Amino acid sequence: MAKKISCLGENIIPPAHVGVIMDGNGRWAKKRGLPRKFGHREGAKTFRTITRHAKAVGVDYITYYAFSTENWKRPKDEVESIMDLFEKYLDEVKDFIEENIRIRFIGDRSVLRPSLQEKMLDTEETSKDFDAMTLVLAINYGGRDEICHSVKTLAEKVKRGELDPKDITEEMIERNLYTEEIPPLDLVIRPSGEQRLSNFMIWQAAYAEFYYTNILWPDFKNADFDRAILDFCERNRRFGGV
Numbered sequence: 501m502a503k504k505i506s507c508l509g510e511n512i513i514p515p516a517h518v519g520v521i522m523d524g525n526g527r528w529a530k531k532r533g534l535p536r537k538f539g540h541r542e543g544a545k546t547f548r549t550i551t552r553h554a555k556a557v558g559v560d561y562i563t564y565y566a567f568s569t570e571n572w573k574r575p576k577d578e579v580e581s582i583m584d585l586f587e588k589y590l591d592e593v594k595d596f597i598e599e600n601i602r603i604r605f606i607g608d609r610s611v612l613r614p615s616l617q618e619k620m621l622d623t624e625e626t627s628k629d630f631d632a633m634t635l636v637l638a639i640n641y642g643g644r645d646e647i648c649h650s651v652k653t654l655a656e657k658v659k660r661g662e663l664d665p666k667d668i669t670e671e672m673i674e675r676n677l678y679t680e681e682i683p684p685l686d687l688v689i690r691p692s693g694e695q696r697l698s699n700f701m702i703w704q705a706a707y708a709e710f711y712y713t714n715i716l717w718p719d720f721k722n723a724d725f726d727r728a729i730l731d732f733c734e735r736n737r738r739f740g741g742v
């Protein structure tokens with residue numbers, strides 16, 4: 501792949517992997533006296549704009565927290581409207597595929613609507629050789645659930661006598677996460693004024709930098725993304741060293 505030059509400047513080395521917690525959709529709608537699902541609809545528009553922009557900025561991977569394992573607790577019609585947005589997006593995704601963006605999904609998809617599962621598989625297959633950027637959508641995703649899933653896989657190996665517990669390494673746990681072949685997070689962006697991780701990629705965010713802003717996700721613009729990237733470029737990352 502040719503060396504990428506960031507639209508933010510030749511000397512800018514953007515984070516390889518950015519995670520985004522799309523928060524504030526409900527509040528955005530409430531402020532306007534609208535049902536929450538309108539906030540998610542606007543949030544989906546922001547997601548598309550920021551994804552295109554992230555490619556121009558030069559990030560290699562962008563992961564969005566789109567639906568958590570805890571989000572099922574929301575009213576049924578809100579959950580359905582979010583699932584409808586995913587399906588609509590995957591129906592229209594050809595635009596992104598033309599932009600040479602690979603799409604992957606993380607999370608337990610086995611409980612999602614069969615029609616959505618089919619579209620997810622199809623999208624992954626169609627885009628698997630695209631290499632301008634990888635877009636990762638976390639759907640029915642939970643960091644604890646993911647670690648639990650990995651540990652169960654290793655426990656099965658122990659049960660079959662293929663693995664000695666004392667030989668279990670961090671790499672083995674990592675290899676069995678949903679993010680196989682996806683690098684750890686460098687930067688996590690959370691809008692809407694909340695300053696927590698909420699079970700988002702808790703393993704992969706171990707050394708991530710965090711960027712918070714009060715802007716609600718539907719109002720988040722390319723310039724806000726740029727601010728987060730430039731802020732990241734100023735950070736001094738030590739990964740536990742000095």
Ligand code: FPP
Nearest residue numbers: 522523524525526527543544566585586589
């Ligand atoms: C959190 O905001 C947002 C969600 C749980 C849903 C995010 C989903 C989308 C933006 C749709 C994405 C669509 C595609 C195609 C990827 P919140 O509802 O908790 O906001 P609040 O804290 O203001 O209530």
